[in-house]
Amino acid sequence: MEDLRKRLLKIEERINYLSQIKDGVEWGNLSEKIVILRDKFYEYTEDQLSEEIRALEESISFLEGRCEETLTSMDRVRIVRNTHRFSLKDILENVYEDYTELGGAEEVSIDPSMVAARASIMRRVKNKTVMQQVMVIGHEKGHGEEYRNGGCSKPWGNEKALRYMKVAETEGIPIHFYIFTPGSFPVEDYPGAGQQIARNLYAMAKLRVPMISVTSEGGSGGAEAVGMADVRLMFSHGYYSVISPEGAAAIEGKIREGEKMPKELVEACAENLHITAAENLKLGTIDRIVHEPPLGAKRDDFGFFRQLKSEIIRATDEVVLKTKSLRAFRAYELTMKKKTEGQVGEEPHIEISWDLNEDEVKRLLSYRSKKYRAMSCAAYSEESSACSVFCRKAKKSIAKLYYSFRYDLLKTQQKHVKKVFQDVSGEGSVLLRQVSSPITAAYDFISKKPGARPGKSPVSSSGTGEDPIEFGDVYTSPLANEDRTVTCPNAEKQGCKDLWVPDLYGEFGGVCENCGHHFPLEYQWYLKHLFDPDSIREFNAGVCAGNPLAYPGFEKKLQSAIAKTGRKSGIITFDARVMGVDLVVAMLYSDFRNGTVGSAEGEKFVRACESAKLKRRPLLSYVHTTGGIRIHEGTLGVVQMPKCTMAVREYIDSG
Structure with a gap:
C-alpha cells in the first residue's frame, strides 16, 4: 500500500508540473x-x-x-524556471565522481549564484578506469534559496569565475561551463556588470585550455560571461536569448512600470526571438543539442545525467582531438560512436589525454578564432558584384603583401638603412660642395653688380591676411540655430548659469563652460571636429543590416532607418588622421536604430580590427551612442560580444 501511495503522490506531482508548464491550465477530471x-x-x-x-x-x-x-517557446521558458528543474549542484553530484567547491560554499561564498569547483570525471578505457581532472564553473539557481539570486551573477561573481579560469589554465585542465542564468545582475557601480563581462570574454578569447559550455537558461551577457567555449552545447528544453520574453514585450509594447503585461504579447515575443535549442542550432550559435526526457529533465532523472556525462566527455574529446597531429582513427571511432544507435548514455571508451603541448595549444586557439570569426556571417547582406568581390580580395592580398614587406621585412632593418642613407647623404653633400664651389665663385664674380647691397630675404605671404592654420569653413551644429536657453543638469549642485543655445552648440562645442557637462551632439559634429580635414575614407559601407529572424514589423523599421540616415548599418568604419597620425575608426552612432549592434555592425567592427592589424595603425572605437544588442536579431546579436572581443584581443596581441 505504501508503494501505491508513493505512486499516487508522484501522479499528483506530475499533474501540478503540467499545470505550471501550461500556465495554469487545469486538468479537471484527473485532479478530481x-x-x-x-x-x-x-x-x-x-x-x-x-x-x-x-x-x-x-x-x-x-x-x-x-x-x-x-x-511553445514560452512553455520551455517555464520549464527552465520551474523549481523541479535540475541545477548545477545536481550535475556536480551525478555527473562527476567527486568535487571540491572553491571560493566558499553556499551563502558564505562571495557570490552564491556563481559556483566554481575542481572535479573529477571518470571514464572507462578498455578494462581500466581513468579519472580526469576538470574545472567546473557555472551558475547555481538553487531550488528556491533566496541567496542564490535566481542565478543572476554580480560582477564579483563573474570575477570569481575568471579567477578560477586562470587557475585551470595554470593547471592545464579543461573547463566545463554550465549556464543557468536569466542575465547578469545590473550593478552600475564599480566594477560594473558590463565591464566584468568584457574582462571575462577578453581572457577567454585566448585561454590555453579546452572549454565546453552547456546552456540551460542563457540570458544575454550574463550567459556570455562564461559561455565563450570551443564547443557550445544546449539542453533540448532550455532557452538561449538576447533578452527575456517579458523584457522584449515591455520594449515592443512600450509597457510602463506597473502596467499589466499582455500574455499574448509575451508569447509572441518568445516565438519571434527564436530562443529554443533547435532554432539556435539552425542559427549556428550552438554546436549540438543534449536531449532531455519529455517535458524536461528533473533532479531525479538519473538516466539523463548518464547521457550528459557521455556528451560532456565526447565534446571535450572532440576539442582535444582537433589539436592532435595523430588523431585520424580516434576521431573516426568517436564519430561512429556518436552515430551508432544504442550508444546514447555510454561514454566513449577511447584513450585520449586532455593535456596539450605548445603546438596543440596554438591549434586550439586558431580553431577558436576561426569558429567565432565565422559566426553570424549569413545574417547580414552586402551589396557587391562578383567583380567587386574579386577586386576587394585582390586589394586585400596586395595590401597584406605590401604591409608585411614594409613592416615585417624593412622595419627590422630600418635603423641600419637610415644610418646608411645619412652617411651617403653626408658624403654626397660634401663631394658636391667641393666640386661646385669653384664654379659658383666664378659665377658670383661675373654676375655681381657694382654698388649692389645684399637685401633681406623676402618673407613668404599668402597675401590674404588669414591665419595659415585655419581650415576653410567651421562646421556648426544645426542645434545652434534655435534661439533659446537651456539649463545644465548640474545647475543646482554646481551653480551653472543658463546657456544660450547658439553659444552652447557653437562656441562651446556642446560643453557647459562651468562644470564641463557634455550635451548630446549629432555624430556629424564629431566627424568634422575630431579628425583632420578631408582625411576620412569610409570602407565596408555596403554591409547592410538585415532581419535574419524575419521578426514581424522589423523590416519596415529597418528600411525607415536606412532612408532616414542614408546608411545601411548602425556603425561607420573609416580610415582617418588625427594631428597627422593615421588610424582606423569604428564609430557607433545614434541615428540608425539608436546605435544598436547586430550582425552587420559586428562584422564591420571585426573588419575594422583586421584592417588596423594589417596596416599597423591605432584602432579607435568611438561610441557616439549605442542602445546595446539589437533584440530583433536574437542570439545572432548576442554572439557579436565574443566575436568582436576575439577580434580586439587578436589586434592587441599582434602588437
Missing part, C-alpha cells in the same frame, strides 16, 4: 480523481487502487506526450 483516491485511500482494496492508479498513469503519460508535441 486524484483527490477522491487520496481522500478514500483506505476504502479501496489493493487491487482496485492498483487499477485506478495504473489508469491515471496512462492518462498522465498520454497528456505529457501531447504537451511535449505542442510545446
Whole structure:
C-alpha cells in the first residue's frame, strides 16, 4: 500500500508540473480523481487502487506526450524556471565522481549564484578506469534559496569565475561551463556588470585550455560571461536569448512600470526571438543539442545525467582531438560512436589525454578564432558584384603583401638603412660642395653688380591676411540655430548659469563652460571636429543590416532607418588622421536604430580590427551612442560580444 501511495503522490506531482508548464491550465477530471483516491485511500482494496492508479498513469503519460508535441517557446521558458528543474549542484553530484567547491560554499561564498569547483570525471578505457581532472564553473539557481539570486551573477561573481579560469589554465585542465542564468545582475557601480563581462570574454578569447559550455537558461551577457567555449552545447528544453520574453514585450509594447503585461504579447515575443535549442542550432550559435526526457529533465532523472556525462566527455574529446597531429582513427571511432544507435548514455571508451603541448595549444586557439570569426556571417547582406568581390580580395592580398614587406621585412632593418642613407647623404653633400664651389665663385664674380647691397630675404605671404592654420569653413551644429536657453543638469549642485543655445552648440562645442557637462551632439559634429580635414575614407559601407529572424514589423523599421540616415548599418568604419597620425575608426552612432549592434555592425567592427592589424595603425572605437544588442536579431546579436572581443584581443596581441 505504501508503494501505491508513493505512486499516487508522484501522479499528483506530475499533474501540478503540467499545470505550471501550461500556465495554469487545469486538468479537471484527473485532479478530481486524484483527490477522491487520496481522500478514500483506505476504502479501496489493493487491487482496485492498483487499477485506478495504473489508469491515471496512462492518462498522465498520454497528456505529457501531447504537451511535449505542442510545446511553445514560452512553455520551455517555464520549464527552465520551474523549481523541479535540475541545477548545477545536481550535475556536480551525478555527473562527476567527486568535487571540491572553491571560493566558499553556499551563502558564505562571495557570490552564491556563481559556483566554481575542481572535479573529477571518470571514464572507462578498455578494462581500466581513468579519472580526469576538470574545472567546473557555472551558475547555481538553487531550488528556491533566496541567496542564490535566481542565478543572476554580480560582477564579483563573474570575477570569481575568471579567477578560477586562470587557475585551470595554470593547471592545464579543461573547463566545463554550465549556464543557468536569466542575465547578469545590473550593478552600475564599480566594477560594473558590463565591464566584468568584457574582462571575462577578453581572457577567454585566448585561454590555453579546452572549454565546453552547456546552456540551460542563457540570458544575454550574463550567459556570455562564461559561455565563450570551443564547443557550445544546449539542453533540448532550455532557452538561449538576447533578452527575456517579458523584457522584449515591455520594449515592443512600450509597457510602463506597473502596467499589466499582455500574455499574448509575451508569447509572441518568445516565438519571434527564436530562443529554443533547435532554432539556435539552425542559427549556428550552438554546436549540438543534449536531449532531455519529455517535458524536461528533473533532479531525479538519473538516466539523463548518464547521457550528459557521455556528451560532456565526447565534446571535450572532440576539442582535444582537433589539436592532435595523430588523431585520424580516434576521431573516426568517436564519430561512429556518436552515430551508432544504442550508444546514447555510454561514454566513449577511447584513450585520449586532455593535456596539450605548445603546438596543440596554438591549434586550439586558431580553431577558436576561426569558429567565432565565422559566426553570424549569413545574417547580414552586402551589396557587391562578383567583380567587386574579386577586386576587394585582390586589394586585400596586395595590401597584406605590401604591409608585411614594409613592416615585417624593412622595419627590422630600418635603423641600419637610415644610418646608411645619412652617411651617403653626408658624403654626397660634401663631394658636391667641393666640386661646385669653384664654379659658383666664378659665377658670383661675373654676375655681381657694382654698388649692389645684399637685401633681406623676402618673407613668404599668402597675401590674404588669414591665419595659415585655419581650415576653410567651421562646421556648426544645426542645434545652434534655435534661439533659446537651456539649463545644465548640474545647475543646482554646481551653480551653472543658463546657456544660450547658439553659444552652447557653437562656441562651446556642446560643453557647459562651468562644470564641463557634455550635451548630446549629432555624430556629424564629431566627424568634422575630431579628425583632420578631408582625411576620412569610409570602407565596408555596403554591409547592410538585415532581419535574419524575419521578426514581424522589423523590416519596415529597418528600411525607415536606412532612408532616414542614408546608411545601411548602425556603425561607420573609416580610415582617418588625427594631428597627422593615421588610424582606423569604428564609430557607433545614434541615428540608425539608436546605435544598436547586430550582425552587420559586428562584422564591420571585426573588419575594422583586421584592417588596423594589417596596416599597423591605432584602432579607435568611438561610441557616439549605442542602445546595446539589437533584440530583433536574437542570439545572432548576442554572439557579436565574443566575436568582436576575439577580434580586439587578436589586434592587441599582434602588437
